[in-house]
Amino acid sequence: MSSPAERERPVDAPATGPNLGFVLPSAQVVSKRRLLTVAAILAVAGVLAFGFGYLPRRGQRRALAASVESSQRALVRVETVTPKVGASDRALALPGTVQPLQETVLFARASGFVRAWRADMGDKVKKGQVLAEIETPELDQEFSQAQAQLMQTRASLTLAKANRDLAHANLARARRLAPSGVLSRADLEQSQAQAQVGDANVDVATANVAAQQANIGRLGQLKAFSRITAPFAGTITQRTVEVGALVTAGNSQPLFRIAALDPARVFVQVPQDVAPSVRPGVSGNVTLREYPGRTFAGEVMRSAGELDASTRTMTTEIRVPNTDGALLPGMYAQVALTLPSPHHVLELPSTALINDARGQRVAVVDGEHKLHLVAVVIERDNGPTIEISSGLQGNEAVAKIASAAFVEGMTVEVGTPPAR
Numbered sequence: 377m378s379s380p381a382e383r384e385r386p387v388d389a390p391a392t393g394p395n396l397g398f399v400l401p402s403a404q405v406v407s408k409r410r411l412l413t414v415a416a417i418l419a420v421a422g423v424l425a426f427g428f429g430y431l432p433r434r435g436q437r438r439a440l441a442a443s444v445e446s447s448q449r450a451l452v453r454v455e456t457v458t459p460k461v462g463a464s465d466r467a468l469a470l471p472g473t474v475q476p477l478q479e480t481v482l483f484a485r486a487s488g489f490v491r492a493w494r495a496d497m498g499d500k501v502k503k504g505q506v507l508a509e510i511e512t513p514e515l516d517q518e519f520s521q522a523q524a525q526l527m528q529t530r531a532s533l534t535l536a537k538a539n540r541d542l543a544h545a546n547l548a549r550a551r552r553l554a555p556s557g558v559l560s561r562a563d564l565e566q567s568q569a570q571a572q573v574g575d576a577n578v579d580v581a582t583a584n585v586a587a588q589q590a591n592i593g594r595l596g597q598l599k600a601f602s603r604i605t606a607p608f609a610g611t612i613t614q615r616t617v618e619v620g621a622l623v624t625a626g627n628s629q630p631l632f633r634i635a636a637l638d639p640a641r642v643f644v645q646v647p648q649d650v651a652p653s654v655r656p657g658v659s660g661n662v663t664l665r666e667y668p669g670r671t672f673a674g675e676v677m678r679s680a681g682e683l684d685a686s687t688r689t690m691t692t693e694i695r696v697p698n699t700d701g702a703l704l705p706g707m708y709a710q711v712a713l714t715l716p717s718p719h720h721v722l723e724l725p726s727t728a729l730i731n732d733a734r735g736q737r738v739a740v741v742d743g744e745h746k747l748h749l750v751a752v753v754i755e756r757d758n759g760p761t762i763e764i765s766s767g768l769q770g771n772e773a774v775a776k777i778a779s780a781a782f783v784e785g786m787t788v789e790v791g792t793p794p795a796r
Contacts, residue, residue, distance in 0.1 A: 452781070453789045456741050456773040459722035459764070467714050472644040472662070472694065474707040476635035478608055483630055484623040485601035488512035495632070497615050501606045507632055508604040508617055515602070519595045526588040533581035540574030547571040610636035613705075635705060640698040642674065644711045645689035649755075653715040654679045660694040661712045664703075672696045672703065676713075721755050722764045729754075729762055730778045738768070739775040739782050747775070747786050 493508040495501050550567040553559045614633035623629055642662055646654055654676060662672040674696035683690050694711055696703060703709075730737045730749065737749045752767030768774075773790070775782070 452779075452786070453791045454739075454741065454747075455776045455791050457725065457728070457776045459724050459768055459770050459772065459774060461720070461722060461770065467712065468646075468650065470644040470646065470711050470713065472642040472709045472711040474703045474705055474709055475641045475643060476610070476637050476705045477639055477641055478610065478636040479613075479705070480607060480634060481630045482507070482604055482607075482632040482634065483627045484510060484604070485625055486510055486512050486515055486598045487624045488515065488602060488622075490617055490619050490621045490623060492619060493615065493617050495606075495612050495615070497612050499612045501610065501612060501634070503606055503609045505606045506603050507606055507612070510602040510604070510623060512599065512602045515595065515598055519592070519599060522588060522592045522595055526585065526592060529581065529584040529588045533578065533585050536574070536577035536581040540571070540578050543567070543571040543574035604631060606634060608634070608636055610634045611701075637701055637703070637705065638698045639674075640696050640703040640705075641677075642694040642696055642703075642709050642711055644692050644694065644713070645684070645687060646679070646692050646713070646715075648683055648688045648690075650715045651679075651683060651690040654690065654692055658713065658715060662694065662696050662703075663710045663712070664707060666707070667702065672698075720765075720770075722768050722770055723761050724764060724774060725776055726757070726760055726762050727777045728774050730780075730782065732780070738764075739778055740768075741773045741775060741788060741790060745787055745790055747782055747784065747788055749782065749784050 488510040491509040491511045495505070495507045501507065547564075547567040547570070550559050550564045554561065554564045611634065612632055613635050615631075616629075617623070617631040623631070642660075644660075656676055656678060658676040660674045660676055662674055663670070664672075674694045677693045677695040679693070680691040724738065728738050729752075730739065734749075735751055736754055737751050740748045740750050742748060750767055750772075752764045755763040755765035757763075775788075
């Protein structure tokens with residue numbers, strides 16, 4: 377008995393091959409006309425794509441190439457400016473240090489014990505005012521001894537004068553008696569020698585008296601140093617002496633430190649580029665953060681006249697009135713100085729500067745509209761503008777906006793800025 381698949385299979389179907397479980401449709405034959413129609417449609421689509429895609433792009437490329445060629449043949453258009461003469465004054469803000477007008481340390485000139493001190497730290501004293509007293513018992517004894525020696529030398533001088541007068545009297549008598557033969561010539565010569573010795577003894581005694589007087593004067597001056605006095609009017613900034621302390625003459629033990637604070641001195645370090653402009657009388661305003669809103673008006677009093685080799689700056693002194701003592705020695709201050717520039721300065725827009733591997737340059741347009749790249753030296757960069765110290769005369773036409781495309785000798789078209 378046959379299966380259903382065998383019953384559905386056509387009689388002329390081949391019996392060989394795998395059994396797929398279904399009947400394959402018979403293959404259809406595509407006609408040549410249909411194939412030609414499809415090929416024609418594809419060809420028309422390709423032509424349309426070529427026409428709408430490639431041809432417009434080719435036209436755009438040709439237009440772009442023509443535009444580039446035209447721009448290359450066209451001259452570069454630049455706008456020029458004339459340098460302006462910059463301000464000759466330069467404002468500086470420099471740090472400074474407040475120092476007293478005068479300051480010194482007082483030492484004992486005479487040895488002894490401190491009897492009393494008359495001024496303490498912070499006291500304002502006048503010139504010659506007594507600050508301390510020193511007891512000098514040894515010096516007092518030396519002074520008494522010197523006075524006694526002076527009296528002794530004066531007595532010796534009186535004795536020498538008496539012996540001299542006696543010798544001269546004997547010489548006069550011998551001169552009267554020698555011609556008559558009462559005295560021999562030897563006695564006359566002896567009288568002359570005794571008179572000369574008397575004169576010499578008087579000279580020696582006179583010199584001894586002068587020496588003793590000088591010694592008394594020296595001791596008197598040392599005695600005067602037992603009173604420590606202020607060498608100038610100022611303020612006591614330090615006291616290291618106490619009552620009963622033993623002090624010795626010399627600079628090993630300081631007694632007082634005194635400073636004159638009015639006016640005060642403020643020292644600043646002026647940089648090299650403006651150091652030649654520092655002159656006495658230039659104003660300098662001093663401000664301190666301890667006194668917000670207050671300005672101490674001062675002026676330049678003097679400068680060192682040379683630059684420090686390590687910092688290339690010059691020490692300058694600003695003298696500031698300090699009647700109320702607000703400025704204390706050692707304070708940190710800010711000094712505002714306005715100094716004239718030592719050379720001619722020209723101002724240009726910052727956009728005119730060309731800064732590359734060849735240095736800092738600007739583009740100058742000559743009368744034939746040709747560019748010339750001129751090297752310049754920048755004095756100061758103010759942001760929107762720059763100040764040039766050398767390289768330009770001031771009457772050049774400088775390209776306002778520099779470009780990396782600028783080359784030496786290129787011809788440009790000079791334009792004017794658009795109206796606003």
